[in-house]
Amino acid sequence: MIETAQEKEGEGRIGLRMEGISKRFGPVQALQDVNLTVHEGTVHALVGENGAGKSTLMKILAGVYGADRGRIEIDGKVRSFTGPEKAIEAGVSMIYQDPDLAEHLTVAENVFLGNEPRGALPFMIDNNVMVNNTAELAENFHFDIEPGAVVAELSTGDCQVAEILKALARKASIIVMDEPTSSLSESEVERLFEIVRRLRSNGISVIYISHRLEEIVGLADEVTVLRDGQVVHSEPMSKLDIATIVRHMVGRELTEFFPARDVRIGETRVKIEGLNSGAKIRDVSFEVGAGEIVGMAGLVGAGRTEVARAIFGIDKKATGKVSLDGKAVTIKSPGEGIANGIAFLTEDRKRTGLCLNLACSWNITLAGLDLIGMSRTISPAKENGIAEKLGRQLAIKWAGADAPAESLSGGNQQKLVIARWLLTESRFMIFDEPTRGIDVGAKKEVYGLLNKLAKEGKAILFISSELGELLGVTDRILVMRRGKLVGNLKTSETSQEEIMHLAAVEEANE
Amino acid sequence: MSKFVRQLLPFGSLVLIICILSAFRPDTFLTMDNFLNVLRRSSVYGIIAIGMTFVIISAGIDLSVGSMLALCGMAGAAVMEAMGGANPQGASLVYGTIAGIGVGVVCGFLNGVLITKLRLQPFIVTLGAMSFYRGIALVMRDGQPINIADYKYLGEGSILAVPVSIIIFAVITAAAIFILRYMKLGRYTYAIGSNREAAFHAGVNVDLNLICIYMFIGVLVGIASMIQVSRTVSAQPTAGLGTELDVIAAVVIGGASLAGGQGTIVGTIIGTLLISFLRNGCTLLGISTNAQLIVIGLIIVIAVSVDQLARSKGKELQSTGS
Ligand SMILES: Nc1ncnc2c1ncn2[C@@H]1O[C@H](COP(=O)(O)OP(=O)(O)OP(=O)(O)O)[C@@H](O)[C@H]1O
Ligand SMILES: [Mg+2]
Numbered sequence: 061m062i063e064t065a066q067e068k069e070g071e072g073r074i075g076l077r078m079e080g081i082s083k084r085f086g087p088v089q090a091l092q093d094v095n096l097t098v099h100e101g102t103v104h105a106l107v108g109e110n111g112a113g114k115s116t117l118m119k120i121l122a123g124v125y126g127a128d129r130g131r132i133e134i135d136g137k138v139r140s141f142t143g144p145e146k147a148i149e150a151g152v153s154m155i156y157q158d159p160d161l162a163e164h165l166t167v168a169e170n171v172f173l174g175n176e177p178r179g180a181l182p183f184m185i186d187n188n189v190m191v192n193n194t195a196e197l198a199e200n201f202h203f204d205i206e207p208g209a210v211v212a213e214l215s216t217g218d219c220q221v222a223e224i225l226k227a228l229a230r231k232a233s234i235i236v237m238d239e240p241t242s243s244l245s246e247s248e249v250e251r252l253f254e255i256v257r258r259l260r261s262n263g264i265s266v267i268y269i270s271h272r273l274e275e276i277v278g279l280a281d282e283v284t285v286l287r288d289g290q291v292v293h294s295e296p297m298s299k300l301d302i303a304t305i306v307r308h309m310v311g312r313e314l315t316e317f318f319p320a321r322d323v324r325i326g327e328t329r330v331k332i333e334g335l336n337s338g339a340k341i342r343d344v345s346f347e348v349g350a351g352e353i354v355g356m357a358g359l360v361g362a363g364r365t366e367v368a369r370a371i372f373g374i375d376k377k378a379t380g381k382v383s384l385d386g387k388a389v390t391i392k393s394p395g396e397g398i399a400n401g402i403a404f405l406t407e408d409r410k411r412t413g414l415c416l417n418l419a420c421s422w423n424i425t426l427a428g429l430d431l432i433g434m435s436r437t438i439s440p441a442k443e444n445g446i447a448e449k450l451g452r453q454l455a456i457k458w459a460g461a462d463a464p465a466e467s468l469s470g471g472n473q474q475k476l477v478i479a480r481w482l483l484t485e486s487r488f489m490i491f492d493e494p495t496r497g498i499d500v501g502a503k504k505e506v507y508g509l510l511n512k513l514a515k516e517g518k519a520i521l522f523i524s525s526e527l528g529e530l531l532g533v534t535d536r537i538l539v540m541r542r543g544k545l546v547g548n549l550k551t552s553e554t555s556q557e558e559i560m561h562l563a564a565v566e567e568a569n570e
Numbered sequence: 571m572s573k574f575v576r577q578l579l580p581f582g583s584l585v586l587i588i589c590i591l592s593a594f595r596p597d598t599f600l601t602m603d604n605f606l607n608v609l610r611r612s613s614v615y616g617i618i619a620i621g622m623t624f625v626i627i628s629a630g631i632d633l634s635v636g637s638m639l640a641l642c643g644m645a646g647a648a649v650m651e652a653m654g655g656a657n658p659q660g661a662s663l664v665y666g667t668i669a670g671i672g673v674g675v676v677c678g679f680l681n682g683v684l685i686t687k688l689r690l691q692p693f694i695v696t697l698g699a700m701s702f703y704r705g706i707a708l709v710m711r712d713g714q715p716i717n718i719a720d721y722k723y724l725g726e727g728s729i730l731a732v733p734v735s736i737i738i739f740a741v742i743t744a745a746a747i748f749i750l751r752y753m754k755l756g757r758y759t760y761a762i763g764s765n766r767e768a769a770f771h772a773g774v775n776v777d778l779n780l781i782c783i784y785m786f787i788g789v790l791v792g793i794a795s796m797i798q799v800s801r802t803v804s805a806q807p808t809a810g811l812g813t814e815l816d817v818i819a820a821v822v823i824g825g826a827s828l829a830g831g832q833g834t835i836v837g838t839i840i841g842t843l844l845i846s847f848l849r850n851g852c853t854l855l856g857i858s859t860n861a862q863l864i865v866i867g868l869i870i871v872i873a874v875s876v877d878q879l880a881r882s883k884g885k886e887l888q889s890t891g892s
Contacts, residue, residue, distance in 0.1 A: 395773040417764050426761055426768075438757060
């Protein structure tokens with residue numbers, strides 16, 4: 061696959077050329093004189109730290125923002141976009157991380173939204189044509205999707221496929237994917253790669269943004285690295301490796317990715333017995349000691365998040381016994397959870413994490429106003445100070461603690477939620493996919509942070525789909541499958557294979 | 571700071587209207603009496619609008635405030651009559667006032683409980699409540715008003731030459747600003763309106779806070795209602811018809827978004843005054859009350875669309891902080 065792509069690249073026609081692009085948001089120079097050249101029918105990876113300007117560059121390409129300076133050439137023609145429609149016309153389509161489809165419509169209706177085939181009468185839509193065309197399009201690219209399915213009932217992966225179909229129906233020649241895999245399950249990720257390769261062999265250029273560098277190695281033909289709004293490197297993938305990319309991204313060598321675990325595990329802090337919740341979670345029991353980091357592995361949908369929700373009092377009908385430091389507690393709401401010293405960082409920062417239009421500082425203190433002595437009156441100056449301090453500690457990139465959360469880049473938004481739970485000083489902290497969407501440097505910081513929290517004697521439950529980080533950071537790993545706990549392994553004595561086997565392989569036999 | 575820019579437009583229009591009227595009708599407009607009159611009339615709407623600001627920031631709406639206004643007044647007046655006979659005085663007036671406000675609290679509580687515990691949409695609940703409360707107000711005396719001849723203090727009284735109703739308005743404004751900026755209830759109001767799920771997951775007791783917010787607007791409607799009764803020395807079961815729309819308009823002109831998470835008390839006060847001065851100006855300029863409706867309708871749409879335009883242009887620049 062890669063060889064053929066490189067052959068193409070040698071003779072490759074230039075599909076997209078962005079030149080001298082600059083963009084400023086108030087005091088933040090998001091992009092400075094950026095050049096990007098993408099050859100036709102290649103996969104071009106765009107990488108860089110959080111806030112480096114990747115999303116901004118792509119939003120300029122997609123006509124969402126206007127550039128302050130610079131020009132865009134597509135197929136040799138200079139284009140200036142005044143809106144997303146113009147960009148789509150020119151063949152640029154963007155697939156966002158959270159698919160933006162009309163939920164109540166079918167796949168076919170979404171694919172032809174705004175572009176419906178005319179029916180027999182004016183203002184009528186020919187549904188058959190629409191469904192058939194969608195099916196044909198899917199067929200051509202070997203996509204496996206039901207044109208008549210309603211979007212609300214699709215998985216995230218299927219939604220992305222629908223979005224890609226939509227782009228293809230609009231004759232896209234350049235498809236941009238901004239962190240498409242961050243909320244996909246393992247098998248969906250594989251399918252997406254397959255689709256990307258198929259797009260490439262059909263002459264479509266794919267610009268691919270991701271913080272999972274392993275993905276890029278197997279997928280990309282060329283890589284462009286952005287740092288602080290400038291291109292610092294651009295080269296074919298064949299001449300690069302992960303370490304080099306990382307060095308370009310962070311501007312220095314990044315060593316010892318995972319912190320050394322030298323913590324002594326104390327007494328049992330958390331004891332969960334016979335937890336049942338919803339239709340799925342059955343009889344889950346485990347313990348976490350003071351200073352211990354316990355990982356939780358499992359496929360997407362295995363019920364890991366549900367366990368956390370049940371413990372934190374979100375699913376009120378959950379039954380089972382939760383004891384903290386030897387005392388049984390009843391927790392019927394997140395408020396009670398926090399009061400009992402539990403923190404729960406949710407996996408979906410947009411839906412359950414942030415109040416996007418509110419100030420960063422407000423988002424940081426939301427769960428901890430009582431704990432910082434502001435249960436009666438809030439002192440904005442003091443609050444700001446606390447937020448600024450946490451911001452420095454986590455190296456959050458923002459225009460200031462009073463900037464709205466939505467003005468931060470994706471990874472920095474994630475740090476905002478982490479800051480919120482650091483503030484609560486809880487004794488039991490549950491982190492659900494805390495490294496989603498954050499860059500390598502920041503990941504390392506988060507691992508270090510987990511380690512530090514453990515050293516302070518906190519009990520930590522770390523849910524993740526990336527086995528690598530679970531193996532690197534935890535003391536013990538719990539494996540979930542279909543709502544049941546099927547493994548409780550010492551990290552030092554287990555392997556990726558064993559965990560995968562417990563989590564997935566046996567399922568196939570069932 | 572971007573909030574400040576957003577309020578510049580309604581504030582500018584307010585200043586402009588005052589200037590125009592001062593130029594054209596200096597003798598009638600630019601008098602202390604006229605100003606106090608406008609303010610006194612604003613106080614009823616303004617007090618309710620303050621409550622509505624909380625409700626709208628929380629991404630809710632309360633359509634029942636007009637009916638509640640009538641019901642509180644009728645209930646308060648009925649208590650005065652029951653305690654003080656044909657011409658109630660003194661203590662019975664005080665008890666009646668408390669009862670009227672109390673009815674507002676109960677109405678708000680009911681709205682809040684229905685919205686949170688039954689998970690119904692605020693629009694639907696308060697639409698039903700609008701009809702329900704109005705019905706009770708009308709049934710109470712078979713559609714007849716209750717006259718309380720000596721209930722004058724709230725409407726006519728003054729302290730050091732400042733009308734009592736204006737003082738109440740000012741105190742409530744100050745309190746509301748404080749709650750919204752410096753208290754958890756205010757902070758949580760924004761958080762719930764911005765992202766209810768996120769607020770819930772961060773430990774905010776969403777139901778309790780929403781019930782408080784609807785009770786808060788209930789109290790304010792009760793107070794506004796008693797001022798209204800006192801101004802006209804009678805409780806009318808048809809009082810406050812359409813008030814909900816005027817009040818929502820004031821809040822929206824003041825920069826709040828019906829999508830929630832956005833809005834300020836200062837903006838609402840400006841919006842309220844804008845509408846009041848517009849009404850007053852139209853009257854002074856001899857524009858009929860019917861034609862005033864057209865002017866106000868236009869102003870609402872213009873104000874909000876300019877605001878939207880400015881917002882979408884400034885969207886990229888939101889974090890400029892300048
Ligand atoms: N609408 C906006 N208003 C103000 N500043 C913004 C806005 N959008 C982005 N920025 C700023 O521009 C910079 C680049 O952001 P961008 O979202 O492009 O980063 P990114 O490379 O996509 O990062 P991530 O990997 O975290 O998603 C950041 O400093 C961000 O705070
Ligand atoms: Mg991004």
